[in-house]
Amino acid sequence: MAAYKRQFYPGTTTPAKNRRKVMDPKVKLKKLRDVSMDDVVRLMGHRNPGEEYKSIHPPIEEGKEPNCPIRKLVEPIDGAKKGDRVRYIQFTDSVYFAPISPYQRAWMYLSRYRGIDTGTLSGRQIIEVRERDLEKLAKEMIDNETFDPALTGIRGATVHGHACRLDENGLMFDAWQRYIWDKDKKEVVYVKDQVAIPIDRKISVGKPASLNDLKKRTTIFRADGVDMRDDKEVTAYGLRIHKLRTLGGYQPFNVKDV
Amino acid sequence: MLSESTVEYAEIPLPEVEIFSNAMLSAETTEKVLNALEPIENIRQINMTGEGIPRNLNSGPGKGLPNNHSERKTITVGGREVELKYLVGAFYVELDVENEEMLDEAVGKIRSACESAMPHGFSLSVGRYSKYRKTLRDYR
Incomplete structure (x- = not known):
């Protein structure tokens, strides 16, 4: 019997192909921007950049682990080894051709990462991981092609807006205005962290993509798209x-x- | 609707014009639209709908902090100050007209006022979209 070859998603149209692409862990997602690690930490607001990671249990190597075959079998992720807290990042994706939507985020996360807990809601997707692993994951997710500055929001609470019309600058509605439109640079700039606490510097996440580009990148089926x-x-x-x-x-x- | 109506119910179903914007409007554009509608005769009242913007953060670890949303501000309409609490997405204009000609004329004026003030486009339709007489809810 031939070995089972993993399949991801059926279909021949662009959104179907894109769904396959984001779910396949062998495909490296395109990196579109480079937000520094310190800025990612500021955007999430769980700790200050440079601050030590807080821990909830002693490092696994120190403590006496019970004699458990599963624990021997499973290699713990970095943060678990060190005893980090579990923290989160949450993304909101607009229905207007955002590069990805919450449900596919869940598929993507579960297919690409270990040691995570993710939850899907209509317009947002939370992901919970040990802190130092979360930071790496968050940076990847903000930098790569599944993030669009105008149509993806980093929102810990009050996420409402994914199904609202876009505003005059083409940004998704945010009641807490975590990000603003920089008229001169034509870029989206974060001025608050994910729970809307002001941050002491402006963090640019770059220029939004054009509608044509988004229609090619999206995983969303829409009557006015595919x-x-x-x-x-x-x-x-x-x-x-x-x-x-x-x-x-x-x-x-x-x-x-x- | 944005706030409690400042105008009494008409008790008869006067026509309403729904101006549904293609984009959520900034405070500046909302002000422009309202000021463009202001001189048109036969307008009895204008209601707006949109997405609420809280004054303070209403949940999360920053609960109670000021929100500082740039579009939550006071605008001036026909010399009167109006406090915007919403990012406006649609206007409902009630018209005090007596016949079809008056209605067509007023709708034409509203359409041209909106065309100049709303560059992102809108759809306009005439009908009745809100209450025009008291119901049980008004006696609570």
Whole structure:
């Protein structure tokens, strides 16, 4: 029997291909900007740059771990080894052709990273990891192509805005105005951290992408972009799951001829 | 609606014009639109809707801190000061008209006023979008 080859997502249209791309851990996502690590730490607001990591338990090597086969089997992530706190970053993605949407974020995170806990809501996606691993992950997520300055927000609370019309500068609505539009540079600049506490410097995350570019990069099916119904394979896959779930409940394997 | 109506219910369903903006409007543009609508006759009242902007942070570790949102400010409309608490997305203009000709004329004026003040575009429709007489909720 041939070895199982992992599959990610069906379909032939651009959003389907992009979904496959973000989920496949072998694909390195394009880096579009470089926000410094200190600025990423400031944006999250869990500690000050340069400050020691606070810990919630002694380093694993020091403490006496119980004799557990699973613990021997699983290599702990860096932060777990050192006993870091679990902290979070949360992204909000606009429905207006944001490069990625929350549900695919969950797929992407779970497919690409270890030792994480992620939660999906309609417009936002939280990810919880040990602090030092979180910082690396957050920097990657802010720097790479799944982030757009105008359509992705770094928001810990009061995330409302993903389904609102964009404002006159093309930015997603934010009741707490964590980021502002720099008219002269035509860039998006963060002035508050993810829970809207003012930060002492302005952090630029660069220029928003054009609509044409976003339509090529997005994982979102939209009636005014690529309609999901135009992708036969994606539609069939959705219908199949729906049918199996409806007819089979928790025993989809018992449903025949679907 | 933005706040409690300052105008009494008309008790009859007067026509309303819904001006639905393509973009959420900044305070500056909102001021421009309102001032462009202001001289038009037959306008009985204007209501606005939009996304709320709190004065202070209402949750999270920074709860209570001032929000300092640049679009939450006082604008001047026809010499009167109006405190904006929302990023405005739509206007509902109630018209005090007696026949179709008066209505068409007023709608035409509103459309041209909006065309000059709203560069990001809007859609405009005539109908009735809010209450025009008291209901049970008004007697609480």
